[in-house]
Amino acid sequence: xxxxxxxxxxxxxxxxxxxxxxxxxALFGNDLEALTEKYREARSSAGKPGxxxxxxxxxxxxxxxxxxxxxLKDPEALKMLxxxxxxxxxYLVASAGLAMIEGGGKEGLEAAIKGFGKGSGWKTYSKVxxxxxxxxxxxxxxxxxxxxAATSGTSEMRxxxxxxxxxxxxxxxxxxxxxxxxxxxxxxxxxxxxxxxHNFKVKEMVPALIARLGKxxxxxxxxxxxxxxxxxxxxxxxxxTRDWNKWWKETGDRFEFPKxxxxxxxxxxxxxxxxxxxxxxxxxxxxxxxxxxxxxxQSASGPRKKLGKKNRNLKGAPGTKMAALKKExxxxxxxxxxxxxxxxxxxxxxxxxxxxxxxxxxxxxxxEAIAFVNNLDCKFKxxxxxxxxxxxxxxxxxxxxxxxxxxxxxxxxxxxxxxLREIGAKNRVxxxxxxxxxxxxxxxxxxQLAKQNGGVYRATSGGGKRAGKGKKAN
Numbered sequence: 456x457x458x459x460x461x462x463x464x465x466x467x468x469x470x471x472x473x474x475x476x477x478x479x480x481a482l483f484g485n486d487l488e489a490l491t492e493k494y495r496e497a498r499s500s501a502g503k504p505g506x507x508x509x510x511x512x513x514x515x516x517x518x519x520x521x522x523x524x525x526x527l528k529d530p531e532a533l534k535m536l537x538x539x540x541x542x543x544x545x546y547l548v549a550s551a552g553l554a555m556i557e558g559g560g561k562e563g564l565e566a567a568i569k570g571f572g573k574g575s576g577w578k579t580y581s582k583v584x585x586x587x588x589x590x591x592x593x594x595x596x597x598x599x600x601x602x603x604a605a606t607s608g609t610s611e612m613r614x615x616x617x618x619x620x621x622x623x624x625x626x627x628x629x630x631x632x633x634x635x636x637x638x639x640x641x642x643x644x645x646x647x648x649x650x651x652x653h654n655f656k657v658k659e660m661v662p663a664l665i666a667r668l669g670k671x672x673x674x675x676x677x678x679x680x681x682x683x684x685x686x687x688x689x690x691x692x693x694x695x696t697r698d699w700n701k702w703w704k705e706t707g708d709r710f711e712f713p714k715x716x717x718x719x720x721x722x723x724x725x726x727x728x729x730x731x732x733x734x735x736x737x738x739x740x741x742x743x744x745x746x747x748x749x750x751x752x753q754s755a756s757g758p759r760k761k762l763g764k765k766n767r768n769l770k771g772a773p774g775t776k777m778a779a780l781k782k783e784x785x786x787x788x789x790x791x792x793x794x795x796x797x798x799x800x801x802x803x804x805x806x807x808x809x810x811x812x813x814x815x816x817x818x819x820x821x822x823e824a825i826a827f828v829n830n831l832d833c834k835f836k837x838x839x840x841x842x843x844x845x846x847x848x849x850x851x852x853x854x855x856x857x858x859x860x861x862x863x864x865x866x867x868x869x870x871x872x873x874x875l876r877e878i879g880a881k882n883r884v885x886x887x888x889x890x891x892x893x894x895x896x897x898x899x900x901x902x903q904l905a906k907q908n909g910g911v912y913r914a915t916s917g918g919g920k921r922a923g924k925g926k927k928a929n
Contacts, residue, residue, distance in 0.1 A: 487524065487532050494520045504544045507867050510877065518550040525558030533559055537566055541574035548576035552585035556592065564592055568600050582615050583880040590619040598623055605632045610641040614884050617647040621654045630657040637667045646886050649679060650909040653686075656712055661688060662703055669696030675738040675853065678728075689713030729790035731856055732783055732892050732915045738854035740796045740813055742846045743784060746859040746894070747801040748837045751777040753860075776860055776894055777833060784828050793817040798849065799827060802842035803834040804865060812849050836865035840874045847878075847885050855887055855910075859901065860894035871900035879907050 497520055501512035521539070524532050536559070539551035552571075555563035567589055572582070586604065589597045601623075604616035617636055623629040633655065636648030649667070652660055664684050671677040677694060684699070685691045688710075692698040703710075728735040731743075752775050784799070791797070796813035797820075800806050809827045814820050837859060844867075846855050863869045868877055882889065889908035891901035897914045905912040 487527055487529055487535070490520060490524050490527075491535065494524070498547075504546070510546050511868060511873060513546040513550060514873065514876075517547065518553070521550050521554040522558060525554030525563065527558075528560070533562060533566060536563075537570060540567070540570050541576070543574070543576045545576050545578040545581040548574065549581040549584040552581070553588050556585070556588045564589065564594060564597065568596065571600075579611070579615070579884055580877075580880045582612070583618070583883045584876075586615055586619045587622075590622040593622065598626065598629065602628055602632050606635055610639070610644050611884050613639075613641075613644050614647040614886065617644070617651050618883050621651055624654045624656070627657060627659075630655050630660060634659060634663040637663050643884065643886050646676065649676070649683065650886075653683060653909075656687065658710060658712075661710065662707070665696060665699040665703060668694065668699065678737045687712060729787055731787040732858070733913055734856065734890055734892065734911055736787060736791065736854075736856070738888075739792070739794055740852050741854045741856065742798045742800060742813070742849065742852045743787075744800045744802065744842050744846055744855060744857040745780060745784065746837055746861070747777070747803045747807065747831055747833050748861065748864070749803075749833050749835050750837075750861050751775065751780065751894075752833050777831075780858065780894070781828050781831075785825050788816070788821060788824050788828070791816055793821075796851065797824060798846075798852065799824060800842050800846055801831050802838050804836045805838050806842035806845045807831070808845065813851050837861055837863055838866035839863040840866045840868040840877065842866075843874075843878055843889070844881065847881060847887060850885075853887055855889045856892065857889060857901070857904070858892040858894060859898070862898075862900070871903075875900070875903055875907065878904065882908050 494517065497516040501516050502508050521536065525536060533555065536551045536555045539547055540555065542548055542551070552567050555567045557563075559566065567585060571577075571585060571589075586601060590601045601616050601619045605613055605620055607613075613636065617633065620629045620632060630652075633648045633652050636644050637652075639645050639648070645667070652664070661684070664680055664687075668677065668680045668684065671680055681691075681694060690702065692702055728737050730736065754774055754776075788797070793816055795816050797816060798813050799809040809824060814824070816824065839857070839859060840863060843855070843857070846852065863871065863874060868874050878889075887908070888910045889905060890910040891898075891905040891912050893901050893912075893914040895914075895916060902912040904910075
């Protein structure tokens with residue numbers, strides 16, 4: 456009998472050891488004191504704030520530990536997160552805020568709302584990430600807080616909050632906040648409101664868009680308003696506000712949003728607009744960002760083949776992706792009006808700009824831009840992130856066209872999730888439209904990049920032809 460008990464005990468010990476990692480983490484890995492020590496170690500190993508490596512290190516090493524602390528449901532853990540939430544570093548502030556919101560329940564959300572913006576670490580990055588996380592909870596308190604931020608305060612804070620309102624697409628008050636934003640004297644508030652309204656379908660938005668159409672001076676933004684009007688109403692009255700007002704007066708009382716099948720026959724544009732790989736270029740202040748990596752030397756059609764050194768033409772031999780790109784980019788540069796301001800940024804190891812800022816096509820500008828395109832060589836790597844950051848620094852540019860045939864390689868950030876997070880935060884207030892083109896196959900990363908930045912996505916095989924299942928993104 457004793458031997459049998461020994462065998463049962465031994466069996467229990469065996470299974471206890473087998474599952475020790477899980478049990479050990481539950482018993483010791485979630486202890487506040489132990490996690491606090493791990494947090495200090497992670498902060499120390501992450502490097503120095505302000506360096507290029509710091510944001511990525513915080514996301515990989517520090518944020519996961521803060522999230523585990525947030526899930527402890529311990530008042531002392533919440534106190535610790537609140538201290539970090541009022542700190543001096545924007546990335547740590549954001550990580551602490553997300554940890555409170557995601558793991559702290561009602562108390563965590565209340566603490567995040569109450570402490571929002573208090574402290575020197577509140578930069579655009581932390582405001583965007585925390586406010587988006589607050590809105591994502593969908594709680595009434597969160598909705599009210601975001602709406603208040605979207606309708607009061609500085610124009611920058613309003614723009615950030617307007618982006619967060621996309622979490623409440625069917626809420627009447629949220630839509631009213633965006634309608635109010637369309638009337639703002641600040642162009643970036645108006646533009647942010649227009650972009651956010653793409654996620655809404657509330658009747659009150661229609662007359663507000665009609666009113667905005669009549670007041671908009673910028674031709675590209677005027678086209679954006681018209682596109683959204685046609686998308687939501689299923690009719691096209693062109694750019695004449697008087698015709699829209701007459702139509703709304705006659706149909707407004709009985710108006711219902713059309714079904715998707717009823718929209719196929721409607722087209723927003725009433726004038727011919729030059730296209731770049733099938734995407735319309737209506738802006739007068741545009742930057743073309745183009746992949747100039749070695750993979751662009753592959754055939755524009757058919758299976759990929761490695762190029763030998765003897766046969767490699769770094770400028771792009773006929774039939775290659777680079778040759779097709781140069782032909783298409785040269786074509787659009789010839790078609791754009793003289794009044795258009797452009798810049799071109801090729802990227803491989805790093806960004807290779809034509810000029811330091813937008814340049815007019817009039818005079819010698821057009822021929823100099825075409826010469827820059829024709830003389831470009833390809834090199835290794837695909838530095839998408841740093842090239843986007845450089846383009847966004849030119850505050851005059853309102854539209855970007857990013858073309859790539861592969862995944863990011865090289866640069867400050869290479870993981871798609873990191874690039875989406877960082878560019879999304881940087882561009883929230885900047886408000887540039889980022890259109891994306893995948894050369895050769897569908898790229899979910901580029902599709903998401905375009906969607907989160909108000910742009911259009913397309914997959915192409917070259918020469919304006921669609922590749923795979925590429926569709927326009929709103």
